[in-house]
Amino acid sequence: xxxxxxxxxxxxxxxxxxxxFAGKPEFELTIRQHLFEPSIIVIPANTKIKLxxxxxxxxxxxFESYELNREKVILGGQRSVIFIGPLPPxxxxxxGEFNPKSAQGKIIVE
Amino acid sequence: MLLTSxxxxxxxxxxxxxLVSILLSLCFQLGIERxxxxxxxxxxxxxxxxxxxxxxxxxxxxxxxxxxxxxAGLQIFIYICLLYICVQFINHFYKRHPLTNVLxxxxxxxxxxxxxxxxxxxxxxxxxxxxxxxTGVSLYSGSAIGLxxxxxxxxxxxxxxxxxxxxxxxxxxxxxxxxxASGMMLQAGKMLIQADLxxxxxxxxxxxLLPEDxxxxxxxxxxxxxxxxxxxxxxxxxxxxxxxxxxxxxxRYNSWRKQKVAEEIS
Numbered sequence: 001x002x003x004x005x006x007x008x009x010x011x012x013x014x015x016x017x018x019x020x021f022a023g024k025p026e027f028e029l030t031i032r033q034h035l036f037e038p039s040i041i042v043i044p045a046n047t048k049i050k051l052x053x054x055x056x057x058x059x060x061x062x063f064e065s066y067e068l069n070r071e072k073v074i075l076g077g078q079r080s081v082i083f084i085g086p087l088p089p090x091x092x093x094x095x096g097e098f099n100p101k102s103a104q105g106k107i108i109v110e
Numbered sequence: 111m112l113l114t115s116x117x118x119x120x121x122x123x124x125x126x127x128x129l130v131s132i133l134l135s136l137c138f139q140l141g142i143e144r145x146x147x148x149x150x151x152x153x154x155x156x157x158x159x160x161x162x163x164x165x166x167x168x169x170x171x172x173x174x175x176x177x178x179x180x181x182a183g184l185q186i187f188i189y190i191c192l193l194y195i196c197v198q199f200i201n202h203f204y205k206r207h208p209l210t211n212v213l214x215x216x217x218x219x220x221x222x223x224x225x226x227x228x229x230x231x232x233x234x235x236x237x238x239x240x241x242x243x244x245t246g247v248s249l250y251s252g253s254a255i256g257l258x259x260x261x262x263x264x265x266x267x268x269x270x271x272x273x274x275x276x277x278x279x280x281x282x283x284x285x286x287x288x289x290x291a292s293g294m295m296l297q298a299g300k301m302l303i304q305a306d307l308x309x310x311x312x313x314x315x316x317x318x319l320l321p322e323d324x325x326x327x328x329x330x331x332x333x334x335x336x337x338x339x340x341x342x343x344x345x346x347x348x349x350x351x352x353x354x355x356x357x358x359x360x361x362r363y364n365s366w367r368k369q370k371v372a373e374e375i376s
Contacts, residue, residue, distance in 0.1 A: 058238075059238045072304065076238065078169065081174040081175065083306040088312075097118060098235055
């Protein structure tokens with residue numbers, strides 16, 4: 001009974017990892033010294049992606065993009081997820097609303 | 111930092127303050143007492159500090175999309191409350207009665223929730239950057255200017271609404287509240303799409319016609335949730351919300367009209 005349970009848990013976790021792997025592509029973005037690193041991210045067209053934003057600064061930042069229709073506050077030291085797309089090919093700028101002069105970047109869809 | 115603070119504060123203040131000015135002026139026109147305003151204001155300040163200080167914790171809810179879900183939830187809740195309030199305003203216009211506790215509580219909740227959404231971001235921004243040595247004065251003076259501009263717009267709006275006759279004010283205010291409430295549903299849709307709970311897409315791009323980050327675009331954003339590149343799901347939410355609110359109010363209005371005509375005949 002216990003073995004069966006463990007096997008099913010294992011099968012489920014394997015399935016979920018396969019799903020995650022076959023699911024949305026993931027991309028990483030870091031905020032450091034009020035700058036986005038990398039400042040340019042290339043993502044595939046017509047695909048929903050998961051963008052992980054890690055704010056390494058002590059101060060918060062708001063990831064904002066009019067073109068992408070996204071806005072999310074990421075507190076200092078926090079790592080947050082933002083779903084983006086599916087998008088047609090093109091350039092989609094984004095910026096940090098709290099530091100708009102320095103924190104700028106763009107997503108290139110191709 | 112000065113200009114950034116001005117822009118952040120204006121953007122956040124404008125939406126909630128427009129809503130407050132419509133509700134305050136309409137209450138004045140309909141002879142409804144406005145003691146709810148100070149409680150709503152207090153609730154909004156408490157809510158802003160509460161949500162702002164707990165945002166890190168809330169963000170981790172629902173697999174990391176807690177921020178979006180809470181924001182969407184607040185906006186949908188405000189929409190429902192505004193729908194109720196508009197019907198009550200129409201009732202009040204035809205048959206005046208003292209402010210009931212339910213109506214008072216709804217008004218307080220609307221103001222508190224609307225302020226909490228916007229104020230929490232200002233709280234996060236101010237509390238994080240005030241400690242930095244290079245920001246101090248420009249941060250606060252920028253915020254004060256932003257606050258001043260936001261309030262001035264709303265004072266203008268308030269007095270513009272007061273210039274109408276009560277029946278016209280009711281019509282204009284209900285139309286404006288429908289726009290604000292449906293705009294909130296549009297923005298709730300945006301948050302649910304961001305959280306991957308609704309499908310994304312782009313119906314059109316009106317940025318070349320009316321840029322979303324321009325002055326008119328921002329004002330329209332505050333008033334009607336203007337979006338230059340809306341997704342189909344957002345437009346559906348907007349249309350359904352506006353149609354539902356308009357229908358409910360028209361039905362209410364018609365039933366009062368019929369009742370009045372019947373009273374006049376008898």
